[in-house]
Amino acid sequence: MITDRKTPLILLCLDAVATLVVFNIISHYRGVTEHFVLTPLLMPFVALVFALYLVDGYRARTDMMSVDYTSVHAIALVSAMLAMLLLTFVFIPEGYELQTSRSVIAFAFLVLVPLTLSYRRMIYEQGSQVRNDRRLVFLGDSAAFDGFREECRQMATPHPLIHTELGSARAAATGVGGERIWPFAQVLREVEEERMGIEAIVMRESSQDLPPGTLEKLVRLYFTGVPTYTLELFHEVYWQKIPLYRLNPTWLFQAGFSIAREPVFERLKRASDIMFSIVGLLVAAPIVALLAVAIFAEDRGPVFFRQSRVGRNGVRFKAVKLRTMRNVEGGDLYTQKGDSRITRIGRFLRSARLDEIPQLWNVFRGDMSLIGPRAEWDRLVEDYERQIPCYYFRHLVKPGITGWEQVNYTYGANLEDTIHKLEYDLYYIRHFSFMLDASIVLKTIHVMVFGKGR
Secondary structure, three states, rough: OOOOOOOOHHHHHHHHHHHHHHHHHHHOOOOOOOOOOOHHHHHHHHHHHHHHHHOOOOOOOOOOOHHHHHHHHHHHHHHHHHHHHHHHHHHOOOEEEEEEEEEEEEEEEHHHHHHHHHHHHHHHHHHHHHHOOEEEEEEOHHHHHHHHHHHHHOOOOOOOEEEEEEOOOOOEEOOOOOOOEHHHHHHHHHHHHOOOOOEEEOOOOHHOOOOOOOHHHHHHHHHHHOOOOHHHHHHHHHHOOOOHHOOOOOHHHHHOOOOHOOOHHHHHHHHHHHHHHHHHHHHHHHHHHHHHHHHHHHHHOOEEEEEOOOOOOOOOOEEEEOOEEEEOOOOOOOOOOOOEEEEEHHHHHHHOOOOOOOOOOHHHHOOOOEEEEOOEEEEHHHHHHHHOHHHHHHHHHHOOOEEEHHHHHOOOOOOHHHHHHHHHHHHHHOOOOOOHHHHHHHHHHHHHHHOOOO
């Protein structure tokens, strides 16, 4: 049985063999080379690994069987193919062996799409049943456990849950809600004696309240493959978001926050925003012109929609979008599913995210970034800041046309959705990196191609 720890290494080795075999077979078939090619394949292998890493292709917990992963996997390798073609025939000096044929690079990556996906699915399916049978042990009171159980349900976490509390090794008790409460010492003994399969141990708070000797046992279990997380860290590692219950005014000064501590990231991000917004505006101009005609033809209304949004540090600006709705007095503040105010062309624009194109002008001006938290209407922000603690943290960075929340959560239509969206926004703010931005770009392409916008 392949363990989760070995999965990334095994996939990396399989990807290396697949790249080596596929490129050599296609090169030989196309008559490009008669000898075995090795060293020149390092660059396409690095491109493949980088692209798949961005879409969690080496993460044991990624659901390789899902349609969503299948599409982002294909998008990642096609992107790697385009990057390789660009590097090979534009930037690399003559003499590189793969410059003899563009078709070899193109066909090889297209063949690698189903091949690399197939053995990922085989490995995932082999270990999924055993993995899903492993339990999550939650150490905390009943109220905290109820919240954790509900969060697991919403996130479709497959692992069975065990509720434990600190205490003597007595028989398991029954909580107020009818759930079985295990003594923590008993669970540790069951795990140590290998009578219980555990995915991870999740503690509501820090390890300061643990009895003497317990921390040492947890450390030993960690080295046998049973990690222990605080609830906050579990949210970040498994669900890639930050729980709001941990937020306080000093949260910003904790670990992470490359954006706040290293301004060079921000300057590089701004430079890339300017470059890509100019290219995007030029390329999209004919598309916007055609869409403008379609919008006007439907109801003779204005083509563009302008609204006051909140940017970095709470500064207001006018966001520009293609109009997708009719102007109806007294309408709901939120856009609901199947909203009658959405026009026919507007429904298409929203699903493909094409209504966002004019916001490239806001990016060029510096009001927004290509990637960041969603730019919210200032009228809604005023309510959110009154009702959601530390909501203002999301204004530490510029809002973006797309972002971590946009590719991980559906469009928010109420206060509860806004809270969940904020958890993803805070994760992005804390863990900002160009790798994370690149991952968001690939997942945004998936959203646009499959019409998952709203």
